[in-house]
Amino acid sequence: xxxxxxVTASWYLTLAAALFSIGxxxxxxxxxxLVMFMSIELMLNSVNLxxxxxxxxxxxxxxxxxxxxxxxxxxxxxxVGLAIIVAxxxxxxxxxxxxxxxxxx
Amino acid sequence: MAExxxxxxxxxxxxxxxxxxxxxxxxxxxxxxxxxxxFSIAVxxxxxxxxxxxxxxxxxxxxxxxxxFLFVIMLIGVDTSDVYGMRPMVQRVMTVVVxxxxxxxxxxxxxxxxxxxxxAFGSGDFNGTIEAVADNLFGNWTIVFxxxxxxxxxxxxxxxxxxxxxxxxxxxxxxxx
Amino acid sequence: MTDFLWxxxxxxxxxxxxxxxxxxxxxxxFAGWLGFVVVASSFVIxxxxxxxVIAGTAEPVTVHLFSWIPVLGVEAEILWDPLSxxxxxxxxxxxxxxxxYSIGYMHGDERFPRFFAYLNLFIASMLIxxxxxxxxxxxxxxxxxxxxxYLLISFWFTKPEAAAAGKKAFVVNRIGDWGFxxxxxxxxxAFGTFDFHTIFATAEGVLSVGMATAITLLLFVAxxxxxxxxxxxxxxxxxxxxxxxxxxxxxxxxxxTAGVFMMARSAVLFEMAPVSGAVVAxxxxxxxxxxxxxxxxxxxxxxVLAYSTISQLGYMVLAVGVGAYSAGVxxxxxxAFFKALxxxxxxxxxxxxxxxxxxxxxxxxxxxxxxxxxxxxxxWLAISGIFPFSGFWSKDEILAATFAKGGAWLLLYGLGLLxxxxxxxxxxxxxxxxxxxxxxxxxxxxxxxxxxxxTIPLVILAVFSFGFGFVNTPMRxxxxxxxxxxxxxxxxxxxxxxSVIWTLAIVALVSAVVGIALAWRRYNRxxxxxxxxxxxxxxxxxxxxxxxxxRLFVLPGKRGAELAGQMDAKGIDGVAHGIARGxxxxxxxxxxxxxxxxxxxxxxLAAAGVVLIVAIVVIGGGF
Numbered sequence: 001x002x003x004x005x006x007v008t009a010s011w012y013l014t015l016a017a018a019l020f021s022i023g024x025x026x027x028x029x030x031x032x033x034l035v036m037f038m039s040i041e042l043m044l045n046s047v048n049l050x051x052x053x054x055x056x057x058x059x060x061x062x063x064x065x066x067x068x069x070x071x072x073x074x075x076x077x078x079x080v081g082l083a084i085i086v087a088x089x090x091x092x093x094x095x096x097x098x099x100x101x102x103x104x105x
Numbered sequence: 106m107a108e109x110x111x112x113x114x115x116x117x118x119x120x121x122x123x124x125x126x127x128x129x130x131x132x133x134x135x136x137x138x139x140x141x142x143x144f145s146i147a148v149x150x151x152x153x154x155x156x157x158x159x160x161x162x163x164x165x166x167x168x169x170x171x172x173x174f175l176f177v178i179m180l181i182g183v184d185t186s187d188v189y190g191m192r193p194m195v196q197r198v199m200t201v202v203v204x205x206x207x208x209x210x211x212x213x214x215x216x217x218x219x220x221x222x223x224x225a226f227g228s229g230d231f232n233g234t235i236e237a238v239a240d241n242l243f244g245n246w247t248i249v250f251x252x253x254x255x256x257x258x259x260x261x262x263x264x265x266x267x268x269x270x271x272x273x274x275x276x277x278x279x280x281x282x
Numbered sequence: 283m284t285d286f287l288w289x290x291x292x293x294x295x296x297x298x299x300x301x302x303x304x305x306x307x308x309x310x311x312f313a314g315w316l317g318f319v320v321v322a323s324s325f326v327i328x329x330x331x332x333x334x335v336i337a338g339t340a341e342p343v344t345v346h347l348f349s350w351i352p353v354l355g356v357e358a359e360i361l362w363d364p365l366s367x368x369x370x371x372x373x374x375x376x377x378x379x380x381x382x383y384s385i386g387y388m389h390g391d392e393r394f395p396r397f398f399a400y401l402n403l404f405i406a407s408m409l410i411x412x413x414x415x416x417x418x419x420x421x422x423x424x425x426x427x428x429x430x431x432y433l434l435i436s437f438w439f440t441k442p443e444a445a446a447a448g449k450k451a452f453v454v455n456r457i458g459d460w461g462f463x464x465x466x467x468x469x470x471x472a473f474g475t476f477d478f479h480t481i482f483a484t485a486e487g488v489l490s491v492g493m494a495t496a497i498t499l500l501l502f503v504a505x506x507x508x509x510x511x512x513x514x515x516x517x518x519x520x521x522x523x524x525x526x527x528x529x530x531x532x533x534x535x536x537x538x539t540a541g542v543f544m545m546a547r548s549a550v551l552f553e554m555a556p557v558s559g560a561v562v563a564x565x566x567x568x569x570x571x572x573x574x575x576x577x578x579x580x581x582x583x584x585x586v587l588a589y590s591t592i593s594q595l596g597y598m599v600l601a602v603g604v605g606a607y608s609a610g611v612x613x614x615x616x617x618a619f620f621k622a623l624x625x626x627x628x629x630x631x632x633x634x635x636x637x638x639x640x641x642x643x644x645x646x647x648x649x650x651x652x653x654x655x656x657x658x659x660x661x662w663l664a665i666s667g668i669f670p671f672s673g674f675w676s677k678d679e680i681l682a683a684t685f686a687k688g689g690a691w692l693l694l695y696g697l698g699l700l701x702x703x704x705x706x707x708x709x710x711x712x713x714x715x716x717x718x719x720x721x722x723x724x725x726x727x728x729x730x731x732x733x734x735x736x737t738i739p740l741v742i743l744a745v746f747s748f749g750f751g752f753v754n755t756p757m758r759x760x761x762x763x764x765x766x767x768x769x770x771x772x773x774x775x776x777x778x779x780x781s782v783i784w785t786l787a788i789v790a791l792v793s794a795v796v797g798i799a800l801a802w803r804r805y806n807r808x809x810x811x812x813x814x815x816x817x818x819x820x821x822x823x824x825x826x827x828x829x830x831x832x833r834l835f836v837l838p839g840k841r842g843a844e845l846a847g848q849m850d851a852k853g854i855d856g857v858a859h860g861i862a863r864g865x866x867x868x869x870x871x872x873x874x875x876x877x878x879x880x881x882x883x884x885x886x887l888a889a890a891g892v893v894l895i896v897a898i899v900v901i902g903g904g905f
Contacts, residue, residue, distance in 0.1 A: 007108045012149060015116050017211040019123050019142065025204035026127035027884045029197065034132050034178060036880075038139045041170065042123055045146050048158075056153040056233065061241040064158050064233045068242065071165055072253045076260035078170050082177045083267040089181040097880040203888050210895040 012053035019046035031096045033085050037078070044074045112152065119145035132178045136171060143167050155233035287345050287360050290328045290370065291409045293320040298402035305395025314385035317398030321381050321405050325374035332367045342767050344415050344479065351418070355475055361415035365611065365768035369412035369543055372618050376535045377405045379739035383626055384527040386735040387633060397437060397525070404430035408536050412543060416476035417466050420544065424462060424508070427537045428455045434532060435524040447520035454517040458507015458541075465500035468493065482550040482770075489554060498551050498558035501544065502565075509541030509595045512569045516828055518592055522584040526629030529584060534591050534621040539614045542598040546607045549772045553605065563603025563684070567697045570596025572825075574704035578711070579813065579821035582639045583628045586712050589824075590665065591621055593701060597680050600698060604691065606683030607769055608762045612754050613676035615761075619750055620664040620673055623743035627658035630736055631716060634729035641712065642810070646721040650729045653737045655717050657744040662713045664747045666706040667794040669787075672751030677702060678790045679754070685786055686778050699793050706797025714805040756783045 019042060026039030048067040055063015092099065122141030129135045143166045150159035242250055297320030305313050334340035342363030350358040360366075381401060388397050407430050411423025436448025466476065472488055473481050485494070505511070510518040521533045532538070545552060545562070552559060570593045577589035594617050601610030632639055634651055648655045664671035667678070681702070684695045723729070731737070754761030778786075804811060813822075820826070875886075 007112045007152070011112060011116075012153065014212065015119065015149070017208055019119060019146075020211070021204045021208035022120070022123040022127055024207050024888050025200055026123075028200040028203065028881060028888060029127060031881070032132060034174065034181075035126070035135045036884075038126055038135055038174065041166070042126065042139060042142060045143060045162075045166070048162075049146055049149055052150055052153050052155045052158055052233070056155060061233065061237050062245075064155050064238050065241050065246055067155070067158050068161060068238065069246075069249065069253060071161060072257065075165060075170065076256050078173060079264045080260050080267070082173060083264040086177060086180065087267050100878070100880065199885070203885065203892065206892045207888060207895075210892050210899070213895075213899055 009053050009057040013050060016046040016049040016053070019043075019049070031098050033088070033097050036097065037081055037085070041074060041078070044070055108152065111148070115145040115148045118142075119149075133175070136174050136178060139174075140167060140171050143171070150233075153233070157233055157235040157238045160235075284331045284343055284345055284360075284362055286327055287331065287362060287413070288347055290324045290374070291360075291406055291413065293324045293327070294402040294406040294409065296320065298399045298406060301395050301399035301402060305399055308395055310389070310394040311385055313395035313398050314381070314388070317402050318378060318381040318385065320402060321374055322378040324405070324409070325371070325378050328367075328370045328374055331362065332371055335362070335364055335367045336764065338764075354418075354470070355477075356416060356418045357477075358419055359415035360413045361478060362413070363768045364765045365543070365546065366412050368611065368615060368765070369539075370409060372615060373405060373408045373412065373536050376618055376622050376743070377401075377408075377531060379742055380527050380531040380535075380622065380626070383530075383629070383736050383739040384525075386733045387527055387629055388525065393437075397434075400430055400433045400437065401528075401531070404434065404532060404537070408540070411540055415478055417469060417478070417481075418476040420547075421462060421466060424504075424540065424544075425459065427532075427540060428452065428459065428508075431455075431521070431532050431537055434528040435521045437524055437528065441523065443520075444523040447517075447523040451517040451521050454514050455507045457514060458504045461500040461503025461507070465497050465504065468497050468500065472497075478547065485550050485554060489551070491554060494551055494554040495557050498548065498555045499561065501548055501551070502558065502562050505541030505545050505599070506565070507541070508544075509538050509599065510569075510592045511541070511595065511599055512565055512572065515569060515573065515592050516824075516831060519585055519588040519824065522582075522588050526584065526625060526632060529588070530622045530625030530629065533588065534625050535618040538591060538595055539598070539618065542595065542602060542610055542614055545599070545602045546611050546769075549602075549605075549607045549769050552602065553772050559603050559605060561603070563600050563691070563694055566596045566599030566601075566603050567694045567701070568596070569593070570600065570701045571697055571704075574701045574708065576821050576824050577708040578704060579818045580708075581642050581813075581822070583631065583641050583644070583712060583716060584625075584639055586641075586708060587621070587624055587628055590624075590705070590708065593705060594621065594665070596701070597677060597698070600684060600694065601680040604680075604684050604687055604694075605773075606680060607772065608754075608765045609676065609679040609683050611765060612761050613680055616664070616672040616676040616747070616750055619743055620661040620671075620747040623657060623661040623740060623747050624665065626736070626740055626743065627654050627661060630654040630732045630740065633732055633736070635723070636727055638724065638727065641715040643722050643724055644716045645719045645723075646717070647729060648717045651717075651731050653731060653740060657737075657740040658713065658717070660744040660747050662709050664751075666709050666798055667702055667790055668798075669791055670751065672747055672749065674787075674791065674794075675751035675755055678787050679756075681790055682778060682783060682786045685782075699789070702790060703793045703797040703800075706794040707801045710798045710801035711805050714802065715810075718806055720808050756780075756787070 023039045023043035023046065026042065027036050030036050030039065048070050051063045051067045051070070053063075055061065055066070088094075088100070119142045122138040122143075122145065125138030126135045126142065127138075129138060143162065147159045147162040147167065150156075150162055297317055301308070301313050301317060308316065331340070335342075342361070345360040345362060347358040347360065350356045381398070384397065384401065388394050391397065404427060407423050407426030409423070411420055411427055414420035414423055432448045432452045435451050436445045438444045439448070469481065470476060472493055473484065475481065489497070503514075507514045518533055518538065522529055524533070552562070573589045573592035573596060577586050577593060580586045580589060594613070598610045598613050598617070601607070601613060631644065631647060631651065631654060634647070634654075635644060638644070660671065664673040667674045681695060681698050684691055684698055753764075
């Protein structure tokens with residue numbers, strides 16, 4: 001008797017969860033706005049992976065469509081976000097978010 | 106069996122890339138780590154029969170977005186890295202706890218509804234080809250698709266506005282200082 | 283040719299919009315000409331298909347414009363039947379004459395274009411009302427005419443009286459609108475549709491007598507508001523604060539007849555509710571009597587006409603009450619001509635006398651205003667009911683229909699006859715005081731005949747006031763036959779013998795002559811009788827009805843409002859302030875959380891995410 005080891009949806013979902021958690025850690029631990037942004041991108045990617053995995057598992061093409069929409073939103077977010085970072089950098093020669101505390105209550 | 110091997114390799118690449126991204130002190134290394142993670146995810150998409158999404162992933166993320174990131178890194182200087190090791194210990198510990206807690210919570214939450222046991226993953230009649238995705242996208246989600254067009258237009262406008270006005274205000278500030 | 287009917291409504295609307303937006307740039311007098319031209323074009327566009335209906339070669343049709351509220355099955359449709367044909371022609375025909383007249387009358391007014399914008403808006407609203415093919419669309423027109431009436435009454439809003447009069451008209455009309463709304467709800471509950479055709483075709487089987495009575499009484503409340511019947515008539519005399527063409531168009535010829543029109547439209551329902559008919563007829567005749575009595579004592583020329591309008595509307599309502607719908611609509615039509623003429627004539631007089639409205643300061647204007655004198659003379663004889671002027675035929679028909687009901691209705695007939703005498707009396711009084719006798723003008727007044735744009739409408743209206751009665755004489759009931767398709771399924775009023783008809787006609791004529799003779803003897807002399815004591819002053823003040831309303835309704839309303847105001851200030855404001863203080867203090871307490879550090883926020887977000895997921899798992903029973 002052989003135990004057939006096959007890749008199931010759970011594998012992908014677990015991987016996505018792990019990537020997401022690493023992304024969360026990145027946002028929390030880094031002060032560099034650029035790296036924080038990359039972490040957010042990683043989180044979005046892991047969500048996409050979840051979408052696609054579940055879509056394929058359930059036979060719903062909507063999973064793939066949703067991933068495409070996420071990508072569009074992420075692209076828009078990156079352009080605006082990077083523009084903000086550049087603008088901030090031009091003003092204060094730093095991308096350290098901890099120095100950005102003008103809105104302190 | 107080959108599937109398991111491929112999955113294992115690229116899952117490892119993705120996780121290592123992600124960890125490198127978070128821990129590297131030089132943003133260029135972070136970007137390369139993220140690139141690795143994204144490429145691995147593209148491979149996952151292929152394994153999931155999501156051919157079109159995989160192609161888009163490579164073109165948009167690994168291509169456009171990462172280029173943009175690297176471009177900005179070069180623009181504002183690679184030496185702006187932060188020394189996260191200087192952070193207070195308690196903060197680092199807290200971060201790791203929260204992250205692991207997050208992971209545990211997700212896995213726990215999904216445990217009941219976890220999709221398990223299906224060997225026939227990606228049964229033959231289902232395929233994320235460009236044709237299938239296009240059918241769905243332009244058949245059922247036309248309005249949403251058009252909304253994203255607006256979103257992108259607005260984002261482009263916003264970027265231009267940021268670049269332009271940011272420049273002007275910087276000049277103003279220098280003038281007043 | 284009914285394909286272009288939508289233009290009839292749209293043109294005045296466009297005119298209103300253009301005058302409203304570009305009015306200042308267009309300026310005087312072109313804004314006025316624009317207003318006139320759109321309404322006149324409406325008249326022409328309506329007249330072409332109307333010709334077929336009048337000739338009897340066209341069936342009533344319904345023109346579908348668009349689906350308005352598909353969920354309720356409410357369609358925006360035009361009902362083109364004899365009744366709406368007639369009203370459309372009156373509204374656009376008389377309306378365009380009054381537009382023409384206004385160009386002269388409003389000359390030099392600062393807001394000249396705005397006036398025509400409002401007038402056009404009114405015409406469009408009235409057309410929506412009369413052309414509606416269901417109650418919902420009719421209600422839109424109903425409300426819109428209320429709005430434009432308000433705008434036009436308080437057109438000179440810098441005068442406090444005008445502003446107050448507009449407000450009063452609006453508030454009183456709201457009471458009527460309330461009736462209309464409730465009636466509409468009941469109709470929809472009973473029929474599941476607002477469509478006239480369906481409702482009238484199935485009313486027999488669907489409605490119980492009680493339901494029909496409720497609906498018709500509520501519709502009558504609405505009509506009483508719009509058509510100024512007891513107890514809601516009080517707004518109309520005050521509405522005379524508006525410019526005179528407005529009084530002529532809205533508060534004499536068209537809008538106030540909307541109530542009568544709406545009841546005539548609902549004739550099938552009224553036929554099913556005899557109790558409502560009796561109520562309507564009684565209220566109508568009492569309104570006619572009260573208003574006629576008050577009119578006798580008025581000295582302001584426009585107020586005489588205002589009360590006279592209420593009185594004549596009472597006649598129309600009486601006609602609806604006794605089931606003589608075509609007689610009521612007939613009187614509506616003739617009244618539209620001669621009352622518009624009277625108002626425009628009065629406007630011409632006021633214009634000539636430099637805005638003097640008191641008849642006691644007129645007199646002897648016959649020679650100075652020959653055209654106004656002659657045309658007003660025609661209107662005077664018409665409203666008094668002198669053979670063969672139009673008013674004679676229409677009034678006689680209503681009285682005859684009341685008489686034909688017999689029994690207790692004879693009392694109403696007697697009162698109606700009394701009103702006829704009073705009508706002749708006060709109209710003669712107005713005519714004599716204004717045009718005959720000696721000059722009682724103030725110093726420095728130099729009356730002059732009005733410009734042609736004002737006299738031409740007078741002459742045209744005079745021709746109709748004289749001749750229109752002949753379309754429906756006891757010898758040839760042309761008008762009644764014409765209206766027949768509109769009152770499909772409504773039984774004819776009882777027919778009378780020819781000898782009785784002629785006797786009644788002679789009685790009516792005699793009473794008119796009596797009224798004229800009495801007034802002539804009393805007022806056609808150099809020294810006027812003193813009319814400022816006792817009964818006269820009481821009637822002059824409208825028997826202080828306004829004061830009574832003030833005491834009965836307005837004062838308690840004010841008290842209630844004050845009470846509610848105090849409750850608001852202490853109770854509700856206290857709660858609101860308390861909440862505000864709580865929020866402020868909570869904000870102060872939570873201020874440190876707003877560290878301004880992005881990563882702090884992100885940490886909180888992530889922690890909250892963990893808590894949320896755990897909560898979902900726990901609540902969902904995952905553990």
